[in-house]
Amino acid sequence: MADTKVYRASTTAPVNIAVVKYWGKRDAKLNLPTNSSLSVTLSQSDLRTLTTASCSSTYTSDDSLLLNGEPSDVSGARTQACFRELRARRAALEAANAALPKLSTFPLKIVSENNFPTAAGLASSAAGFAALVQAIANLYELPDSPSELSLIARQGSGSACRSLFGGYVAWRMGEKEDGSDSKADLVAPASHWPSMRALILVVSASKKGVSSTSGMQQTVATSGLFQQRISTIVPANMALMEDAIKNRNFPQFAEVTMRDSNSFHATCADTYPPIFYMNDVSKAAIRAVEAINAQAGKTVAAYTFDAGPNCVVYYQEEDAATVLGAFAPLLATAEGWKDGSVVNASVKLDEGIAGTIKEGVSRVIMTGVGEGPLKTDEFLVAEDGTPV
Ligand code: DP6
Numbered sequence: 339m340a341d342t343k344v345y346r347a348s349t350t351a352p353v354n355i356a357v358v359k360y361w362g363k364r365d366a367k368l369n370l371p372t373n374s375s376l377s378v379t380l381s382q383s384d385l386r387t388l389t390t391a392s393c394s395s396t397y398t399s400d401d402s403l404l405l406n407g408e409p410s411d412v413s414g415a416r417t418q419a420c421f422r423e424l425r426a427r428r429a430a431l432e433a434a435n436a437a438l439p440k441l442s443t444f445p446l447k448i449v450s451e452n453n454f455p456t457a458a459g460l461a462s463s464a465a466g467f468a469a470l471v472q473a474i475a476n477l478y479e480l481p482d483s484p485s486e487l488s489l490i491a492r493q494g495s496g497s498a499c500r501s502l503f504g505g506y507v508a509w510r511m512g513e514k515e516d517g518s519d520s521k522a523d524l525v526a527p528a529s530h531w532p533s534m535r536a537l538i539l540v541v542s543a544s545k546k547g548v549s550s551t552s553g554m555q556q557t558v559a560t561s562g563l564f565q566q567r568i569s570t571i572v573p574a575n576m577a578l579m580e581d582a583i584k585n586r587n588f589p590q591f592a593e594v595t596m597r598d599s600n601s602f603h604a605t606c607a608d609t610y611p612p613i614f615y616m617n618d619v620s621k622a623a624i625r626a627v628e629a630i631n632a633q634a635g636k637t638v639a640a641y642t643f644d645a646g647p648n649c650v651v652y653y654q655e656e657d658a659a660t661v662l663g664a665f666a667p668l669l670a671t672a673e674g675w676k677d678g679s680v681v682n683a684s685v686k687l688d689e690g691i692a693g694t695i696k697e698g699v700s701r702v703i704m705t706g707v708g709e710g711p712l713k714t715d716e717f718l719v720a721e722d723g724t725p726v
Pocket of ligand 1: 355356358359360361369375463494495496497498550551643644645
């Protein structure tokens with residue numbers, strides 16, 4: 339009898355924010371980086387992608403993806419690479435066991451939703467590709483480890499490979515030409531250093547900036563400073579960062595985080611023509627973090643910026659009163675501010691800095707370190723194959 343069943347599997351996957359940045363490709367087709375990188379996975383209570391992968395012999399259209407309610411193109415090389423690799427792994431299982439249903443031959447229908455607004459301007463490709471790969475791996479019942487799956491997610495978007503794990507995650511650049519050693523591994527689980535918090539200051543950009551994919555290509559091609567970053571700065575930062583995480587040494591974690599963000603943005607400024615991701619609000623956030631650390635008399639907060647103006651401030655729960663206390667007068671009315679904790683108003687920000695932040699930040703996300711992808715019984719595709 340023909341197999342007309344609709345097969346389904348769901349997962350959630352987290353966002354990650356790098357503290358040693360990935361910037362530069364040595365192979366654009368395989369998405370291989372010029373340097374290793376390291377990130378903190380953020381809690382899925384605040385930021386996550388939920389994805390259901392389904393397949394059936396009864397599906398009449400080709401592979402499809404519905405993203406936040408809108409049909410999304412799957413014909414791009416990156417998505418195709420993920421589909422191809424996952425299907426090949428499933429086909430190998432089917433070849434070894436004739437009793438398995440031939441899922442690798444069925445069209446895929448994938449439905450995906452973020453729990454955070456696109457307007458937040460947060461790079462969602464990391465959580466998106468991690469969820470896509472993990473959901474299909476669940477559907478195909480692949481035995482692959484998160485590290486092995488990270489090899490596939492990397493081909494969707496580089497930073498996505500780090501979202502296959504929770505906690506503190508390294509993407510080892512690898513050396514092989516075929517990319518088989520360019521994958522993510524766990525530096526430490528979230529439980530090793532659970533007090534890590536992240537305050538994301540969402541800074542609205544007036545126009546869309548240069549995408550990370552194209553920005554990093556321009557930097558590799560034109561920046562002299564970039565060569566020093568990949569040969570000297572990043573290897574040193576990776577070692578210092580792993581050591582800081584192992585020892586839960588926040589001042590060291592913070593200094594490397596800030597220096598590495600500065601180094602990455604310096605290579606952007608050294609790109610010809612230059613690329614600027616940070617704006618005046620971003621720069622005010624840097625000054626605010628410096629003032630908090632100076633007035634606290636120790637390093638309690640660290641800033642970092644990706645390919646956009648949003649500021650992520652890392653701090654430890656034990657310093658929440660000091661760090662949040664400095665921002666509370668400016669941001670307590672911003673969307674997303676979670677009230678409740680006792681705030682200490684001892685840190686005073688310069689009026690100009692405070693005004694710029696108050697005016698330029700209308701939304702915040704208050705979150706912390708979190709877990710990796712989680713299998714769930716929440717489905718975005720019904721048993722009959724229709725999206726819900
Ligand atoms: C600045 O992973 O978005 O956020 O591999 O081209 O998809 P592609 O790039 P992407 O780049 C992220 C760059 C970054 C730093 C980081 O996350 O490490």
